[in-house]
Amino acid sequence: MAFTEFRPLNEKSLIEYIKATPSLSSTIGDKYEDLVIKEVGDGNLNFVFIVVGTSGSVVVKQALPYIRCIGESWPMTKERAYFEATALRVHGKLCPDHVPEVYHFDRTMALIGMRYLAHPHIILRKGLIAGVEYPLLSEHMSDYMSRTLFFTSLLYNNTTEHKRAVTEFCGNVELCRLTEQVVFSDPYRISQYNRWTSPYLDDDAKAVREDSALKLEVADLKSMFCERAQALIHGDLHTGSIMVTQDSTQVIDPEFAFYGPMGFDIGAFLGNLILAFFAQDGHAEQKNDRKAYKEWILRTIEQIWNLFNKKFIALWNQHKDGPGEAYLRDIYNNAEVLQIVQENYMRNLLHDSLGFGAAKMIRRIVGVAHVEDFESIKDVETRANCERRALDFGKMLLKERRKFKSIGEVVSAIQQVGS
């Protein structure tokens, strides 16, 4: 059986595929009768098979030509697998500790074979819902974000290399368009895909659709998302795209990758942590009121930005005589001017991140795709109350983001409304 044109695999044809693919079969061994295959794609878009053989394991991810959770009515290019594999390789080279290795990529089949992140790895979002602390999360994620963003920006690359890479990822336009629709558009208009915890949030959803000041801010963010090729971003860096254990943090699923604003990645991560915070009251029980865990989330939010800031600036200083063309060394040639431009850069990046983070929060409450953090709260009224506080905070943050001078001020603002 040849795989010369695209077809969706199932557990049976997957075995044939592995047999025909040395880079996969060499990993898992040749005892095909002992293979254990499990389809676990709980995401919205793809098939994901875990394949465990006698001498090793692999994850096989196949993109389908439509959005899986919605069905064939919402077509979506399977070429996204190419951009996912490319981003995994680029980011993996920059940050191998936190990006799973790609063993194999097949563009025709829209198929990636990659490292299986074995037990006890779980999706970070599930850990946050369960109230598990991850002491290394902020160190690891600040490593990942600082390295992937710095090294794919003009702070490190010359403009020739930058424009070449931008050109390549312009091809991932369909996935960008999906983000444009579900993050920046649908929540602010009537759309068949929107949903919210009804009837509790009916007025809240309506208020979002009628808030001119909010629409002004989201338009500016959308422009930045569509026009600004600042770095190769993951494009969907929420807590469902991160797998964790106590020791390990692995970023997966960069199929939305393209050259966009850095703040979109940082904001996605921070915004989803803030959502996790506001969901905690819905998970509180008599034996665990989640108060200490809420404090841990806030500390983590603060640490992530502050460590990111520190590491990003350290990379900048380390490579200030390097090939990057944004701040040439013979112009930004003394400590004073370098400090001024770095502070300016990081202040703008914080504000971008808060804006994108807020937009990501809002869309998870009144848009098409919700988060398990809230969905798993069984009492609907409790859920709605948690969601409303998160939504209100997101709206404030989107409008007022430029007033925050530090992440500490943001954390204080969360504490004020969410303690």
Add this chain to the structure above:
Amino acid sequence: MAFTEFRPLNEKSLIEYIKATPSLSSTIGDKYEDLVIKEVGDGNLNFVFIVVGTSGSVVVKQALPYIRCIGESWPMTKERAYFEATALRVHGKLCPDHVPEVYHFDRTMALIGMRYLAHPHIILRKGLIAGVEYPLLSEHMSDYMSRTLFFTSLLYNNTTEHKRAVTEFCGNVELCRLTEQVVFSDPYRISQYNRWTSPYLDDDAKAVREDSALKLEVADLKSMFCERAQALIHGDLHTGSIMVTQDSTQVIDPEFAFYGPMGFDIGAFLGNLILAFFAQDGHAEQKNDRKAYKEWILRTIEQIWNLFNKKFIALWNQHKDGPGEAYLRDIYNNAEVLQIVQENYMRNLLHDSLGFGAAKMIRRIVGVAHVEDFESIKDVETRANCERRALDFGKMLLKERRKFKSIGEVVSAIQQVGS
């Protein structure tokens, strides 16, 4: 004689080329012995031949693989002719009244055959030096800028079309790099190419190189230039890229075209008009003190922005239900919210334009390429005084641009220092 690979033409081989090229020979007629050919390339980069035949005329422009004014020591891809021809065609379709028609393009020979803008067309810069008023200039240029910028932005195009076009023009990276160097970098550092009216401006040039606040602002503009694909801009829209008569305004030479920030075009034009203003005192004579002409320049600056603003918004309103994806009609669905976002858009665009305009002023005084407005002032001390006032105004404008709420305020500020 075939032209199957690139070679620079001269007046003799050009005749052979025209003979072999129906789209050119059909324009100028077949009496080759009567052809009048004149090489007039007074720009920095290319050969430009005017060819006048018995039944018509044509301009033939050929790009050379280096920067002509500096010589073969500064190589520059001749592929720029492709981007120039493409931009002429795109902009020409959007604004045929103010863009010369392209008859012929040959990518191998890096050669464009286009409409000859006959006498009395002259380069606008020369008219400004001579003190000639052009009563239609602001109408025409506001037409050109509003149409070319609006229709190539996400206000009119969907993101698929936008990213496709962005991708194509990413290929013009070498010309972008030239701008990055001569506009945003060299003036702020020691460079072998920089020059200024020495010794008068020695301290002024040094002050530019040591001004941290200025370097901060120019870094932000450079980032925007390198990262933000807002519209298909001309890329070099100074007063030397515009040919005029009393009735006609024609924009030429878009070889620097790419998807960049709109403010770079608007600012180039406004900034060069401000330079023209500050040069007038150097052209004053007993019989013509140029005072009335300075007032005309200021009125023109004010009209250009205000007419541009009006026409751009009119296009926006006219096409608000069109294919553009930046501001969807079911989100920006009432007069109030539309007005808020439009005012925000135009305020930001004014500030971008002032910033880029200021950077263009500065670089023409302490960078590699100077303007004839000042160069033609014979008394060196007088020239230096004019240049210093322009430079000081440019520095102020670059740093303080966000404080200006209208172009009227900018004009008042020019009057204050330049009357």
